[in-house]
Amino acid sequence: MLQQTQVKTVIPYFNNFTRKFKTLNALSKSNEKEILKMWEGLGYYRRARNLLACSKLLVKNHKSRLPQSIKEIKKLPGVGDYTANALLGLVYNEPRIALDGNVKRVFSRILNIKEKKIDFDKFIEKNKKQLFITKRNDDFVEALMEFGAITCKPKNPNCITCCLNKTCKYFKSSNKIKNVKNKMTKNKNYDIFCYINKKKQIALTKNNRISFLKDFNIPEIKETNNVTYNQNWIFLKNYKNSISNLKLNINLYYKFSKKIPRTFNWFSLKENKEFIPSFTKRIFKQVSTLF
Numbered sequence: 001m002l003q004q005t006q007v008k009t010v011i012p013y014f015n016n017f018t019r020k021f022k023t024l025n026a027l028s029k030s031n032e033k034e035i036l037k038m039w040e041g042l043g044y045y046r047r048a049r050n051l052l053a054c055s056k057l058l059v060k061n062h063k064s065r066l067p068q069s070i071k072e073i074k075k076l077p078g079v080g081d082y083t084a085n086a087l088l089g090l091v092y093n094e095p096r097i098a099l100d101g102n103v104k105r106v107f108s109r110i111l112n113i114k115e116k117k118i119d120f121d122k123f124i125e126k127n128k129k130q131l132f133i134t135k136r137n138d139d140f141v142e143a144l145m146e147f148g149a150i151t152c153k154p155k156n157p158n159c160i161t162c163c164l165n166k167t168c169k170y171f172k173s174s175n176k177i178k179n180v181k182n183k184m185t186k187n188k189n190y191d192i193f194c195y196i197n198k199k200k201q202i203a204l205t206k207n208n209r210i211s212f213l214k215d216f217n218i219p220e221i222k223e224t225n226n227v228t229y230n231q232n233w234i235f236l237k238n239y240k241n242s243i244s245n246l247k248l249n250i251n252l253y254y255k256f257s258k259k260i261p262r263t264f265n266w267f268s269l270k271e272n273k274e275f276i277p278s279f280t281k282r283i284f285k286q287v288s289t290l291f
């Protein structure tokens with residue numbers, strides 16, 4: 001839940017989730033519909049799907065235990081190098097470092113070398129005797145990430161009070177390293193077409209070609225190169241939306257209609273049993289202003 005999401009946002013979701021699923025076995029018996037409903041509003045829904053798939057695999061193939069080999073852990077859905085190292089360090093106290101953006105920045109500053117010029121795996125391997133000096137590897141994994149988030153922050157690091165400032169080359173150097181953004185922001189234009197009816201319903205479909213909304217209920221959507229206005233529909237609003245590293249410029253259109261295309265279903269603008277992603281809920285809000 002914490003990947004790409006702030007702690008304060010996650011807390012109520014985490015509490016609900018762990019209250020509902022007290023064990024791995026309980027989670028493995030759930031289904032995608034239920035999990036997505038509990039995840040509603042948290043975003044990055046692939047995490048929820050992967051978590052459910054992981055629980056099912058662990059129960060089925062690993063006697064409800066996390067495997068101890070990195071090769072086996074990385075076979076779990078959604079688990080890459082970062083998560084595998086974090087799990088082995090935190091769960092099994094192995095000498096591992098979970099290389100997230102915070103940790104990379106800390107190393108980059110201490111060495112005063114730009115992140116993209118560091119081979120982090122080689123660096124860790126070469127310096128493992130100096131890095132893993134205690135038996136508390138689980139604390140070390142966590143502490144490094146926290147250090148990057150709290151002290152060696154992206155902007156205005158607390159160098160004056162930092163316990164590493166005597167050795168940190170960044171602090172000593174007058175040349176500041178510019179943070180290398182690991183994601184480039186992309187701008188995209190979309191036209192969204194909403195069929196609505198007098199019962200305050202909107203037609204949604206899961207049948208769309210937009211990769212970041214795949215399998216989610218959304219209205220008809222088309223990516224456009226330019227800002228366009230479509231004459232067959234009534235223009236409602238232009239607004240901006242952000243999803244991950246995408247900045248979306250959206251033109252919203254509507255028309256009242258009794259007929260809808262074959263793959264569409266009617267949904268209430270107020271309350272639905274089925275999972276509705278935040279992207280679509282924002283559209284609901286705009287369309288509701290018509291009633």
Ligand code: SF4
Pocket residue numbers: 106109110151152153157158159160162163164165168169170171
């Ligand atoms: S001295 Fe400053 S830049 Fe260096 S590790 Fe500490 S907080 Fe980061």
